[in-house]
Each structure stands twice: as C-alpha cells, then as structure tokens.
Amino acid sequence: MKKFVKAEKTICILINQQGEIYYSNIDKDTAEKYLEDIHIFDHLPVDDTVSFNVQHYSMTADKVNLDNAEYYLILIQAQGNLYRYAYRDSLTGLYNRNYWEQLRSGALDTCTSPSFSLIIIDIDNLKHLNDNKGHLAGDKAIRIVGQSIRDSIRKQDIAIRYGGDEFFILLASTKRVVVKKVINRIRESINKKGKAENIHIEISTGTACSDSIHKLEKVITMADNKMYKEKNEKKVQVRQIADELKNLKQKIETVRDKLNSKVVQESNVSINKELLELSIKLDKLIIKYIKYVQ
Known part of the structure; x- marks a missing residue:
C-alpha cells in the first residue's frame, strides 16, 4: 500500500x-x-x-x-517519524481504494452515520471513449465525474474512486428522495461539465441502504446488481432505438423512391396532389429520424 x-x-x-x-x-x-x-x-x-x-x-x-x-x-x-497511508486518488481528488479497504476492515475511525446509503456509479462506455478519443479524453471524463461527485455531496458523505471507471459514495442518509436528488445533481453536473469539455459522458447508478457499516458486503452486492440492471436496460433501449432507426430509414427510402417515380408525371393534377402528400409524409419521417439521432 x-x-x-x-x-x-x-x-x-x-x-x-x-x-x-x-x-x-x-x-x-x-x-x-x-x-x-x-x-x-x-x-x-x-x-x-x-x-x-x-x-x-x-x-x-x-x-x-x-x-x-x-x-x-x-x-x-x-509528528516525529509517523507516516500516513495515501488515501487520495491523484486523478480525481476523491478517496481511493486503499481508504475503502481500511474502512471495510474497521481500521478507520470515521464519523459515518450508522444508517447510510451506498451509491455505486459506473461510467458508460469509457473504453469506447478511450479507443476513439484517446486515454487523455478518458482521464478527463473520470476527472469530470469525480469533480461532479465532490460538488454534489456534503462534508459528512464519503466519495471514493474504487477503481477505473467505478465510484462509491457513502451517503449519510437512507431517504430515497435524498439519494435521488444527489444522483440527479451528479448527472446534471456531469452533463454541464461534459458539454464545456466537448465530451459526452453518461453514467449508470445503483443504490442500497443499511443501518450498519458492518453490512457493507451485502449492501455492495445489492447496489451493484441495480447498477448492472440499469446498464442492461440501457443496452436494450439502444437496440430498440437502432431497430426503430433502421425501420424509419427503410420507410424514408420507400417514400423517397415512390416520390421520385411520380415526379416525371407531375403535369397531372391528381399526381401533383399525391406528390404533395408523399412529400409531407417524407418530411415527417425525416424529422422523426433526426430526433432519434440527435
């Protein structure tokens, strides 16, 4: 250590x-x-x-x-020859895994409330960001998430970068409305800071609460399961959106081809009316497509 x-x-x-x-x-x-x-x-x-x-x-x-x-x-x-463990993560300024392990073992005397909530945060698709924009961009995303967490919690709460793209927050409250507000503040801060740095960052979260710091293992498992459930739901949603986009694209191509085939007959009044209807339908499909991809 x-x-x-x-x-x-x-x-x-x-x-x-x-x-x-x-x-x-x-x-x-x-x-x-x-x-x-x-x-x-x-x-x-x-x-x-x-x-x-x-x-x-x-x-x-x-x-x-x-x-x-x-x-x-x-x-x-x-004082004298005393040393202390390095409990800070150099990239984010949050506590690090060393601190977490000492906390779990009971070696640290903290003022953590007997009743608390654990929030687990994981950055979505950090590997994709590293692969496409480089590890400096990935580090910047981690710093943004860390800073957003620090800005969104109170002094009595404990924030930890557990490792990689995963963060733990020990919140001195078990009220769902408080936990939800903290998560919303973190998301809003990440979105604001990400836009300023031209980086799109999304997170997945999982939460659980307990009346004893000694039940951490159980609480971690519960929060972790919820976080992965949210990640899986996002993947399903992405697949559904991809399918909808594919379907929309096919509809747009069909209407476009039909519209093009009618253009040569535009001198006919009835065909002009059909052209207008096809054009309006095509515009609506394109607008719907654009909303999905933005």
Missing part, C-alpha cells in the same frame, strides 16, 4: 478570509487536500494563535494582516 512521503519541512499555507489559497510552499492541489483532510475551517482562530493535533500532524493557525487585509497562516508539521 502506497504511503505519503514524510514531510521533512513545515508546510506553510496562507489563505484569505474566503478560504482561498494565497500562498503555499507546496503545490496548490496538494495544499487544498491537506486543508480538506485536517478540516482547517473548523479550527481557524478568532483572534490569537491556535495549536492542535490532527491525525499525524501538528497544526498551528494564526491570523495575520497583510496589505490591510486579514489572512490565516497555517503551519503543518508531521
């Missing part, structure tokens, strides 16, 4: 009143993850300097004034 490299130097992060990083002596993404992990906004001082321990780190937070504006200076130092 991978581990973070021990911090040989004190990590220094300066944030403004809105929590935005103004300066750090490490890269910004890593600094943001540190601040998130230590729940820094629960420990910011009102006036004086505060010191406290979080996980394997000693923390100091001090309010400072620079250029007539107030900032918080955060100093982070590893």
